[in-house]
Amino acid sequence: MSLWGDLEKLKRCRWVDLTHPLTNESPYWGGIPDGSVELCKTVFDYDEEMLSCRIHTYKFPGQLGTHVDFPMHFVPGRPAAEEFGVEQSVYPLCVIDISGKVAETPDYAVTVDDVLAYEEEHGRIPEGAFVALRTDWYKRWPSYDALCNFDEEGGEHCPGWSIETLKFLFEERGVAMNGHETFDTDASYLAVEADDLAVERYVLDTCHLQVEIMANLDKVPPAGAIVFVAWPRIEGASGLPARVWAVCEE
Template sequence: MAEPRLWAAFRELSEKATRTDLTHAFHPGQPHFPAFPDETRHMPFDMARGDGFNVHLYTIVGQWGTHVDPPSHFVAGARTLDEIPVEEMILPLVVLDITGRVDADPDAVPTLDDVAAWEARNGPIPAGSFVALRTGWGCRWPDAAAMANRDEAGVSHAPGWSADVLRHLFEEAGVTAIGHEQTDTDPGLATSAGDFSLELYVLERDRWQIELMANLDRVPEAGGLIVATWPKPQGGSGFPARVFALHIDDRPIVPT
């Protein structure tokens, strides 16, 4: 009897593909948006106290650790977490890498030249893809001071997206979602001034994003898949996500 096609595809993928976790483990005291309360957790049932099982009670905001922002995070009446279909949770993965510039200038953002260079190497960015911005900022986790990187005046110097690149990705390339290593979509200079207009732009397009991604330096810039999933709270405006990549290491990771 012939092996079912999906089982055969899974077996081939299991034998050839690398799985890379793109998720930080969350915990109390981790870096987070300053206005949010810290995580608290306790154990109403604890085997160390003689109970028959362990149960943790977690108190967190939805935007905690590696997390998903649905459109409703910034846009009243927009799609909530339970309204994002599973068809959007497995996507081609594109990685835009600006780590070299960020090493020299923490305020660096991606440019259309970065997009053009990526496309010269790999072809057009696929419609319906997930585009992750690699900045090297994930290596600073979980040091809150290093993530914020504030100067003596309290201004954050951290990379973010740019309006030109986001407009190209959503209005011309037609991507489904974006993600990044840093805390915010907008660069630190903007968020320090209370400007979150780039995040608003993304969510107003009825798109979603993953923030605080990990291990983007371990995946190729093209050819991989991303699997992004999260719990399904009815009407939810954000939640910690579990995100990983599948990639076959037949292309080198582009050095920075």
């Protein structure tokens, strides 16, 4: 049976890029050493050696820009990139919007009650879904200081997930992947209290994938869209920049 008719239907839908653009000035997590990013370095240029073409090399940390984290990122012995195939690149998309609460409380951590309120309005989150957390934090890109939201003492104040909420989603709803707009999975105050990124560690220890530093979640509906997550096929990778996009009805 031909799928071409389905493709034509998808082409009539609205396509939303959920990925930040990258340049040599793009922000990244502060623990990554300086000099780790060198994009589009020309190593072969037009009219050289009678072959007119341009070739670039790219140097970047796996966790640059919008990226996917693989379990071995935090947990030794857990799967790396090669363990995940193309069948794990498309999902139903559910977007939980806590942007209003974040505007009042930047440290806000999404709760199970927030998820239940979402389901009351939009229906039960389906098994195998990608659940994204909308905070509108992506609008702070590309300012590193704004993304970290430092206070006068240098402490970060960013929204994020709570471990109770992700346990509910993965264990009670059977979702496949989570995503968010911030550098970290954990809300800042939870990371400070635990002295660890315990929420992210839970996600990766249970062999799930996640996408960080997403964009434009305010441009897709809370339910009904399809999300695609694509990354380079590099074996042994703990994380890789990703191209992420949603397809939704007009």
